[in-house]
């Protein structure tokens with residue numbers, strides 16, 4: 001056997017796959033991996049089918065179908081964003097994961113430092129490491145999962161190339177405020193070498209009348225940022241793996257050099273279908289209220305439990321603090337819940353590079369009410 005030296009020696013199988021597999025093995029209610037259990041719109045499915053039938057089955061243009069890039073630009077403009085050049089500043093990607101990977105590979109050089117706010121979604125660190133960058137983890141405040149901008153500022157050196165942010169935030173559901181945006185702008189003004197990678201995949205799942213404070217809503221921020229989103233989240237079609245990235249032309253030129261060899265182009269009939277589907281803005285503007293009802297339902301159903309419900313302002317995730325319920329660490333407790341109680345969740349320690357345990361589990365509420373009620377009934381009895 002020829003041995004190879006691992007480029008990612010600390011990486012195993014992602015926690016989402018591990019917990020979903022375990023849920024299936026023990027026949028547990030799966031609120032672990034984030035995916036909806038309800039159907040994609042009939043209209044969108046019909047549009048994909050029609051486009052397959054009329055022969056839109058060969059390679060799409062490398063940066064994405066022009067009509068879809070136009071529709072994405074219109075969506076961004078409609079939701080308060082800046083006007084974009086669809087030729088040069090938008091690229092359709094194979095989900096947000098590919099967008100993040102291609103963006104990091106294109107912009108982070110050997111030895112560059114990248115600040116990652118933890119708890120952090122698990123695809124950022126491997127991308128930085130494969131690019132030869134150095135990960136600088138900075139914890140979000142434990143009380144409310146907000147960024148501590150002074151702490152971030154203190155970690156910036158002349159080698160800091162990028163800060164990765166993700167709001168609405170997976171796993172906590174925290175969102176940005178205007179004060180955060182002002183602090184971020186100040187950091188960029190003071191550090192001309194810095195770029196922001198803004199993972200906004202949950203941009204259309206935000207509650208209580210708030211709207212996502214996208215980096216694309218401000219000319220200056222947009223000029224220094226790569227923004228990433230995912231139709232998987234917005235149209236509850238996580239299996240379609242279609243997303244997009246937005247960046248200034250000079251940066252996008254480099255990102256496309258990676259995208260064209262990492263992916264080249266994305267499923268053509270789906271791109272035609274989404275371009276048309278997006279013409280009705282209700283398709284994305286109505287998503288928040290649908291999930292807000294689910295958040296209310298799940299939180300209400302958890303009222304009588306010993307778990308502490310942490311406020312969730314966006315995403316389809318709910319954190320529950322189990323410190324009054326068990327002394328186990330979060331990984332042990334998540335496994336116990338699957339094996340002994342039949343409910344699967346994600347231990348939040350998996351989102352920290354030092355695997356710190358804060359007695360928090362993440363539950364996905366993108367599920368039918370019956371499923372959420374069943375899970376809550378079990379959890380309330382513990």
Ligand code: PMP
Pocket residue numbers: 034094095096097098121166170199201229230231232233238241242243
């Ligand atoms: N970023 C975050 C924060 C996510 O939760 C996810 C989702 N699963 C992704 C990126 C990846 O999105 P996609 O499935 O479109 O690749």
Ligand code: GLN
Pocket residue numbers: 014016017032033034035170
């Ligand atoms: N983003 C999803 C989550 O946070 C999982 C995606 C995946 O399994 N790769 O649960």
